Amino acid sequence: MxxxxxxxxxxxxxxxxxxxxxxxxxxxxxxxxxxxxxxxxxxxxxxxxxxxxxxxxxxxxxxxxxxxxxxxxxxxxxxxxxxxxxxxxxxxxxxxxxxxxxxxxxWAVGLPEFNLRGTRFMQLRNKISRALRNGLKVEEVAAEGRHDAIERIDRAWLKSKGENVRPLEFLVGRIGGPAQQHRRLFLGTIDEEPVAYISYSPVYGSRSGWMHDLSRRLPDGSPGLMEAVNAAAIEIFRGEGAEWLHFGFTxxxxxxxxxxxxxxxxxxxxxxxxxxxxxxxLYPAQTQLAYKEKWGPELLxxxxxxxxxxxxxxxxxxxxxxxxxx
CATH class of the missing domain: 3.40.630.30 (Gcn5-related N-acetyltransferase (GNAT))
Incomplete structure (x- = not known):
């Protein structure tokens, strides 16, 4: 199937x-x-x-x-x-x-002309710079063999959301399973310890590219972790000629x-x-949208x-x- x-x-x-x-x-x-x-x-x-x-x-x-x-x-x-x-x-x-x-x-950002120059992205650049100054390194990794690291980040992230919060399903992505070969995983580490990740899913059709899907970070980690991981992924996607980065449904x-x-x-x-x-x-829509708007999405x-x-x-x-x- x-x-x-x-x-x-x-x-x-x-x-x-x-x-x-x-x-x-x-x-x-x-x-x-x-x-x-x-x-x-x-x-x-x-x-x-x-x-x-x-x-x-x-x-x-x-x-x-x-x-x-x-x-x-x-x-x-x-x-x-x-x-x-x-x-x-x-x-x-x-x-x-x-x-x-x-x-x-x-929401989606067109990648061919995307850059972080200009005053509109000044705060975003500052957050990314802060994470990098704190020792963050970002690399694309295979999900295989990273289960323990992903699970540690997931547990800490979920605990920070409240006592009775459960992980969402159905309308969010996942890591692992037969379809993992089509996804891409970017992992952020500080002093070789995993602190954040973003999983990207492929997008087909006339607005093809990648979707910023499942993302998690250690709640007590450096500011700018997610922004720095995403910025690193964008540079790779742009270099490969991807057309769009989608930020998914909110x-x-x-x-x-x-x-x-x-x-x-x-x-x-x-x-x-x-x-x-x-x-x-019920759902932190304003917080989610604030993160997406940092990247200047041009497509709603x-x-x-x-x-x-x-x-x-x-x-x-x-x-x-x-x-x-x-």
Whole structure:
């Protein structure tokens, strides 16, 4: 199945989803329709099948997969809610009777002309310089043999987030597994001790490049660790001719009335705006966006949630349940 998924990610409509490589994670189930090309990725949470993106399918199979997946859920007495749909998915799901709202956005930097010169990047340069002065060294490494170092950083990072915080799944990347050969891992060390890492996933389609995916740091480490690791990776990606560095999906950010589609729920739009302003306990959207904005992203990609029937809080809550956030 991994070869089938990789083919879908590279060649079909969902290739335009910068987070498409998350389909390769083993935290998702795969729905197929016999005699039809394409797959739907999902995870069950309570009475819902939480779908990741739209169908990974050629255009002539897309509608059939949507209908078949809804029937699959209905046969089990379940409902469908989809998250991280792209604009082309959103338009199709409206036609299939879903209520579709913007839920956030993903962000990207064009690499060919990127540099850190100028006053807008002065604070970012200072943070990077501070980390390097404190002895940080960054190198690209193979994930194999680094399990203990990664695990130590992960444990410390997670502990710093609070007593009952659990690692997110489903809409975030991972390290390891059969798909690791396609990812890239950059590790920061000080005095040969691992202190931070960033894992990058490939992005295909018309905005191909890499996605700044899973990232962790020691909470008591030097300021500027993540910035310095990412800056080092950018230089390598630029040297290889990569076009884009994507920063992935952040809920509640980049919200715009102009991005909403006919039939959207005004109440849900209000909720997204409220969670942007007051929802840090649910998800630290403002902190996440502040990091991304340091790099001067020039591309904002709206992302959507699709509710079978009317938008509802239970459907929305089960997205977070599927992500292991509670």
């Amino acid at each position: 991994s070869d089938t998924l990789l083919h879908a990610i590279k060649n079909w409509t969902e290739a335009e989803n910068p987070s498409a490589f998350l389909a390769m994670n083993d935290d998702k189930e795969v729905f197929t329709l016999p005699g039809t090309e394409g797959v739907v990725l999902y995870r069950r949470a309570g009475g819902y099948l939480v779908q990741f993106g739209g169908p990974f399918a050629p255009e002539d199979s897309y509608g059939a997969l949507v209908a078949a997946f809804r029937a699959h859920a209905r046969d089990q007495g379940l409902r469908v809610v989809g998250v991280q749909l792209q604009a082309y998915d959103a338009e199709r799901y409206v036609r299939h009777g879903f209520t579709v709202n913007q839920i956030g956005a993903s 809920p509640f950010t980049g919200l715009s009335p102009d991005a909403e589609l006919p039939g959207h729920s005004p109440a849900f739009s209000w909720l997204m705006q409220f969670l942007w302003a007051e929802g840090a306990a 990609i709206p992302e959507y949630v699709a509710f079978e029937g009317q938008a509802s809080l239970p459907s929305f809550a089960h997205i977070f349940r599927a992500c292991n956030s509670f």
